[in-house]
Amino acid sequence: MTKEERIDNMLKLSGTDVRKCMKCGKCSGRCPAYKDMDIKPHQFVSLLGKGKIEVLLECNAIWNCLSCMACVERCPRGVAPANVVEAVRETVIRMQGNNGIKAEDIPPIVDELIPQQLLVSAYRKYNR
Numbered sequence: 001m002t003k004e005e006r007i008d009n010m011l012k013l014s015g016t017d018v019r020k021c022m023k024c025g026k027c028s029g030r031c032p033a034y035k036d037m038d039i040k041p042h043q044f045v046s047l048l049g050k051g052k053i054e055v056l057l058e059c060n061a062i063w064n065c066l067s068c069m070a071c072v073e074r075c076p077r078g079v080a081p082a083n084v085v086e087a088v089r090e091t092v093i094r095m096q097g098n099n100g101i102k103a104e105d106i107p108p109i110v111d112e113l114i115p116q117q118l119l120v121s122a123y124r125k126y127n128r
Contacts, residue, residue, distance in 0.1 A: 006091060007051055013087035018049035020077045027071035027081045037061035041071040041081035048084055062089040 001009070011018070021042065028040040039047070039061040047056055056062075062085055071081040 003051070003053065007048070007053055010048060010053065010084070010087040010091055013090055014048075014080065014083040016045070016080045016083050018045050018079065018084070021045045021049065021075075021079045022077055024076065026074045026076065027079070030070045030074040032068060032070060033064050033066050036064040041065075041085070044084045044088065045079055045081050048088075053088075056088045057092055057095070061085070062092060065089075 023042060023046060025040075025042050027045075028034060028042045031037070031041050034040060037060075039056065039059045044056060044061070047053070065082065065085045067082055067086065069080075069082050072079075072083070075081070
């Protein structure tokens with residue numbers, strides 16, 4: 001996959017228009033994991049917009065993000081930095097070959113307390 005295809009894929013996965021970001025930093029100010037992140041939420045949006053995905057793919061922040069969506073709630077322009085982080089995380093996992101779940105692997109891990117909707121959502125997410 002080329003760099004341009006990866007960028008397009010990340011933009012599609014995130015569902016975020018990174019051009020709307022006005023770089024105010026309010027998302028980063030609200031982030032509870034701010035101190036542990038080498039790249040802050042507003043920087044994720046900016047770097048993806050500039051096409052500098054090499055930095056994003058090698059950062060530790062994708063694993064430190066809590067996915068709490070506090071950054072999304074705080075954004076005055078409706079940009080979703082957490083979605084960008086999740087898109088980068090999924091891209092890294094796919095590059096490592098760890099994505100995907102086979103239907104035959106599901107029955108042994110199913111518990112009667114797990115809602116079916118959760119299983120369907122997980123199956124869809126990890127089989128894109």
